[in-house]
Amino acid sequence: MKFLIFLSALLLFVSFSSCKNKDNVVTEEKPEVIESKWEDYKGDYTKKAEFFVRDAGLALKTRLTEAIAKGGFEKAINVCNEVAQKMMDSISTANKVQIKRTSIKFRNTKNAPDQNDLAMLSAYDKLQKEGKPLASDGIELENRMVKLYVPIMTDKLCLNCHGVIGKDIKPKVYELIKKLYPNDEAVGYKEGEMRGVWVVQMEK
Numbered sequence: 585m586k587f588l589i590f591l592s593a594l595l596l597f598v599s600f601s602s603c604k605n606k607d608n609v610v611t612e613e614k615p616e617v618i619e620s621k622w623e624d625y626k627g628d629y630t631k632k633a634e635f636f637v638r639d640a641g642l643a644l645k646t647r648l649t650e651a652i653a654k655g656g657f658e659k660a661i662n663v664c665n666e667v668a669q670k671m672m673d674s675i676s677t678a679n680k681v682q683i684k685r686t687s688i689k690f691r692n693t694k695n696a697p698d699q700n701d702l703a704m705l706s707a708y709d710k711l712q713k714e715g716k717p718l719a720s721d722g723i724e725l726e727n728r729m730v731k732l733y734v735p736i737m738t739d740k741l742c743l744n745c746h747g748v749i750g751k752d753i754k755p756k757v758y759e760l761i762k763k764l765y766p767n768d769e770a771v772g773y774k775e776g777e778m779r780g781v782w783v784v785q786m787e788k
């Protein structure tokens with residue numbers, strides 16, 4: 585009995601002292617907290633976002649060109665409408681990211697910018713007006729999320745559906761667009777102008 589009491593006392597002492605030791609170690613070796621700034625690692629996320637966007641952009645343009653060749657711009661509207669959304673959804677699911685397109689002057693109200701998007705789009709707009717180059721950019725969100733922005737530039741092909749109505753866009757084509765998107769604002773663009781941005785949201 586005595587031995588048992590001694591043993592449990594010993595065990596208690598050992599566990600207590602090791603606990604104390606552990607505590608000491610933790611406090612002594614507590615690593616210094618170094619706050620890494622978003623600017624320091626933004627580049628890595630930007631590269632990742634540009635990679636996804638290149639895939640999505642290429643796939644979209646291929647489908648668009650194919651559809652135009654087959655059925656003209658009237659048929660191709662469907663590519664931008666349904667196919668684009670499905671394509672972005674599948675790329676998003678496969679890579680555990682969220683990809684969307686947005687713009688200040690949007691065609692589909694589902695693509696409307698949120699508060700953060702609007703701030704970034706306005707900053708890009710200002711840069712464009714000053715004649716400065718537009719590069720990918722990003723922001724940190726709460727909940728360990730980041731949001732990357734990649735500008736989408738307008739080329740000749742785009743003007744057929746986003747240029748000047750009656751000049752670049754055939755009235756018949758615009759009639760169809762207006763039917764699908766009564767509140768369309770995505771017209772009047774010139775070649776080389778920013779049409780909008782890709783938005784890639786991912787976990788940090």
Ligand code: HEC
Nearest residue numbers: 660661664665685687690691692695741742745770779780
């Ligand atoms: C055949 C017509 C057509 C052509 C050509 C076209 N688009 Fe679009 N675009 C649309 C339609 C329709 C939508 C709406 C898609 C949706 O419902 O999400 C759209 C939407 C967009 C959006 C999403 C924001 C918004 O306004 O809703 C961007 C960005 C965009 N287009 C860029 C381009 C660029 C860049 C090109 C040239 C490479 C291009 N488009 C060529 C018809 C076209």
